[in-house]
Amino acid sequence: MKGSEALLKALEREGVEVIFGHPGGAIMPVYDALYDSPIRHILVRHEQGGVHAATAYARASGRVGVVMTTSGPGALNLVTGLADAYMDSTPVVAITGNVPRALIGSDAFQEADVTGVTMPITKHNYLVQDVNDIPRVVREAFHIASTGRPGPVLIDLPKDVQLSEFTGTFEVELDLPGYKPTTKGHPKQIERALEALEKAEKPILMVGGGAQHAHGELLAFAEKTGIPVITTLMGLGAFPGHHPLWLGMPGMHGTVAANRAIHHADLILAIGLRFDDRVTGKVSRFAPHAHTVIHVDIDPAEIGKLVRTHVPIVGDARLVLREMLKGAKPLRLASWWRELEDWRTRYPLRWKPRPHLQAPEVIRAFAEATGGHAIVTTGVGQHQMFAAQYFPVTRPRSFITSGGLGTMGVGLPFAIGAKVARPEELVIDFDGDGSFQMTLQELATVVKYGLDVKVVILNNGYLGMVRQWQDLFHAKRYSEVYLADSNPDFARLAEAYGIKGVRVERKEDLMKGVEAVLSADGPVVAEFKVYHEEGVFPMIPAGGAAEDMILEHPEEREEVEA
Amino acid sequence: MRHVISVLVQDHPRVLNRITGLFARRGFNLESLAVGTTHVPGLSRISLVVSGDDHTLEQVEKQLNRLIEVLKVTDHSEPHVERELALVKVHVAGVEERLAVKDIQEAFRARVVDVAQKSLILELTGDSKKIDSFLEALRPYGILEVMRTGAVAMSRGERTLKVREKREAV
Numbered sequence: 001m002k003g004s005e006a007l008l009k010a011l012e013r014e015g016v017e018v019i020f021g022h023p024g025g026a027i028m029p030v031y032d033a034l035y036d037s038p039i040r041h042i043l044v045r046h047e048q049g050g051v052h053a054a055t056a057y058a059r060a061s062g063r064v065g066v067v068m069t070t071s072g073p074g075a076l077n078l079v080t081g082l083a084d085a086y087m088d089s090t091p092v093v094a095i096t097g098n099v100p101r102a103l104i105g106s107d108a109f110q111e112a113d114v115t116g117v118t119m120p121i122t123k124h125n126y127l128v129q130d131v132n133d134i135p136r137v138v139r140e141a142f143h144i145a146s147t148g149r150p151g152p153v154l155i156d157l158p159k160d161v162q163l164s165e166f167t168g169t170f171e172v173e174l175d176l177p178g179y180k181p182t183t184k185g186h187p188k189q190i191e192r193a194l195e196a197l198e199k200a201e202k203p204i205l206m207v208g209g210g211a212q213h214a215h216g217e218l219l220a221f222a223e224k225t226g227i228p229v230i231t232t233l234m235g236l237g238a239f240p241g242h243h244p245l246w247l248g249m250p251g252m253h254g255t256v257a258a259n260r261a262i263h264h265a266d267l268i269l270a271i272g273l274r275f276d277d278r279v280t281g282k283v284s285r286f287a288p289h290a291h292t293v294i295h296v297d298i299d300p301a302e303i304g305k306l307v308r309t310h311v312p313i314v315g316d317a318r319l320v321l322r323e324m325l326k327g328a329k330p331l332r333l334a335s336w337w338r339e340l341e342d343w344r345t346r347y348p349l350r351w352k353p354r355p356h357l358q359a360p361e362v363i364r365a366f367a368e369a370t371g372g373h374a375i376v377t378t379g380v381g382q383h384q385m386f387a388a389q390y391f392p393v394t395r396p397r398s399f400i401t402s403g404g405l406g407t408m409g410v411g412l413p414f415a416i417g418a419k420v421a422r423p424e425e426l427v428i429d430f431d432g433d434g435s436f437q438m439t440l441q442e443l444a445t446v447v448k449y450g451l452d453v454k455v456v457i458l459n460n461g462y463l464g465m466v467r468q469w470q471d472l473f474h475a476k477r478y479s480e481v482y483l484a485d486s487n488p489d490f491a492r493l494a495e496a497y498g499i500k501g502v503r504v505e506r507k508e509d510l511m512k513g514v515e516a517v518l519s520a521d522g523p524v525v526a527e528f529k530v531y532h533e534e535g536v537f538p539m540i541p542a543g544g545a546a547e548d549m550i551l552e553h554p555e556e557r558e559e560v561e562a
Numbered sequence: 563m564r565h566v567i568s569v570l571v572q573d574h575p576r577v578l579n580r581i582t583g584l585f586a587r588r589g590f591n592l593e594s595l596a597v598g599t600t601h602v603p604g605l606s607r608i609s610l611v612v613s614g615d616d617h618t619l620e621q622v623e624k625q626l627n628r629l630i631e632v633l634k635v636t637d638h639s640e641p642h643v644e645r646e647l648a649l650v651k652v653h654v655a656g657v658e659e660r661l662a663v664k665d666i667q668e669a670f671r672a673r674v675v676d677v678a679q680k681s682l683i684l685e686l687t688g689d690s691k692k693i694d695s696f697l698e699a700l701r702p703y704g705i706l707e708v709m710r711t712g713a714v715a716m717s718r719g720e721r722t723l724k725v726r727e728k729r730e731a732v
């Protein structure tokens with residue numbers, strides 16, 4: 001057996017069923033072996049699309065996503081996607097070919113120091129020097145990627161190693177003396193947390209992406225205690241978006257209720273989140289009344305990194321919540337809830353109605369038509385925030401977006417990965433005209449594998465989010481954000497790929513458009529031409545605090561307040 | 563605050579890259595780094611000198627611990643022995659200077675490891691402060707070259723940088 005076959009066998013042993021990838025010279029032996037392998041391969045049109053698809057596959061399924069590329073240019077095309085997966089703690093294993101060992105370091109054709117380049121954006125990486133190491137490295141890579149705080153791991157495989165005769169064993173034992181994640185929370189700290197919780201008058205539960213797998217425990221804990229719940233962008237879906245205990249998303253474009261709750265809370269129980277600056281705003285002004293911060297995270301380095309923590313609990317969200325659930329009691333929060341309810345009813349999410357078709361109403365229409373029962377992916381920009389605000393997903397692993405890196409172009413490849421992972425689900429990509437054009441070549445992947453994904457482009461003719469900042473903070477000097485003069489006809493573009501195209505331009509055609517997308521038998525690219533100068537509100541300007549929240553565009557204030 | 567940190571690592575290729583990369587990336591200030599093997603095959607020990615406040619130090623330790631190949635991290639706040647080795651090439655023009663340098667050498671218990679017509683190489687071991695003063699004392703005579711290893715450290719007494727019972731203590 002050759003190294004290439006050993007690699008595939010090792011992957012099979014990890015339960016890998018699908019690999020997203022793109023071939024090339026330095027990985028050809030593995031592609032040759034793939035020809036006879038039961039593992040399915042999805043050929044993408046750009047390696048970035050492959051790593052994003054693998055990321056979404058992982059996030060939608062809870063398994064490890066796998067991407068494979070050739071050396072040099074192929075491997076380097078993974079950089080953005082690996083960084084994206086790293087920032088959002090997603091288990092991905094990337095396999096890259098490399099030039100033969102003898103040529104490493106010689107500036108050979110298509111050589112790049114891929115382990116060097118990806119060191120800061122992977123949880124760990126390997127350059128395999130010995131063919132017999134392949135099973136051990138694969139075993140370790142999957143273990144490291146999927147346990148503790150999940151993250152991407154890269155395996156770089158020189159071509160001659162792929163071609164060498166494998167004489168080793170697949171029966172390898174994990175021996176990683178420096179890697180022992182703590183999963184069980186410390187009982188003393190859990191006890192302290194519960195005591196503090198019982199004494200709190202205004203507690204809140206903040207949930208991040210690290211609790212997606214703990215949704216059952218989370219729901220039980222929240223319902224038992226009656227504590228208000230806030231989910232970050234990465235946490236959306238970990239708690240049902242229609243639940244009465246849910247206050248919405250915090251941070252820059254969060255709800256008034258969620259941000260005020262944080263501002264007034266005397267206790268914050270934070271689970272599986274990392275206090276990103278898009279959530280906290282200026283840290284020194286974050287949650288000024290919270291005399292107790294309980295932080296549950298599997299990564300000890302996250303605890304106390306940005307926000308002062310009084311009760312640190314290192315552990316897996318699910319296991320910790322299970323323990324906490326045992327001692328949890330119903331909390332007396334009637335007056336706190338009256339306050340919260342008041343904010344919630346006085347400041348619901350809303351948009352200023354206009355004669356034009358508007359992005360929030362398009363998303364709301366899809367949310368209503370589907371009952372929130374879909375896997376949503378997004379690009380990055382205003383449409384992403386509108387999707388987070390107006391499409392309250394009901395189930396975990398159903399809102400797949402780029403949180404930490406904010407990577408434009410993830411929408412379509414994310415949809416592809418999610419659909420491959422969960423083919424029975426309705427998958428909708430809410431995308432921006434700018435974001436979509438960063439990876440639209442993956443429409444070919446959609447066609448090739450007949451993936452039924454619904455791409456909904458909210459076309460405002462601008463790099464909308466940048467335009468919004470220029471509007472608010474740069475005196476409307478719209479520098480280099482106009483797209484409408486050069487955008488393609490998206491519906492016809494879809495048709496060029498053999499995909500159904502839909503275009504909706506007028507408000508009165510909205511429902512017809514939604515219907516056309518949802519009833520289509522197969523993939524659709526739908527372009528909704530939306531109001532070009534819409535803003536996402538509420539908004540806390542970068543570096544601000546909850547008190548600095550603006551509810552609508554300053555120039556439109558009076559009209560809305562009336 | 564200046565801290566000396568010991569790190570026990572698996573001596574895999576690029577492990578030093580990972581560590582220095584981490585410092586660069588996270589904006590931690592790395593003053594010196596000294597590495598060597600241990601008596602346990604496959605394990606190396608690194609001494610780092612870092613400065614920063616408590617919060618920074620806590621992050622340095624936590625981020626180091628996140629590296630897969632890092633087995634153990636200790637901040638030497640407890641009583642410990644700290645040593646650095648320096649090689650100093652100093653200019654000696656005439657007999658008079660040679661005698662004066664010899665006085666300094668004896669006072670610091672340094673050793674002469676190379677003698678040439680117009681220069682000497684001196685070797686000194688001690689904590690970093692001692693080496694600093696040694697260099698200050700020699701400076702008037704014309705220091706030609708200095709090579710310092712960076713500090714290495716070890717806890718006093720019974721404390722060891724142990725990994726787990728199964729392995730031999732390091």
Ligand SMILES: Cc1ncc(C[n+]2csc(CCOP(=O)(O)OP(=O)(O)O)c2C)c(N)n1
Binds near residue numbers: 380381384435458460
């Ligand atoms: C790869 C990448 N480049 C640049 C940015 C900066 N950026 C953030 S939002 C945005 C505009 C997005 O425009 P579009 O996709 O059309 O969405 P809209 O905001 O209009 O909904 C830009 C350029 C980014 N996040 N990612």
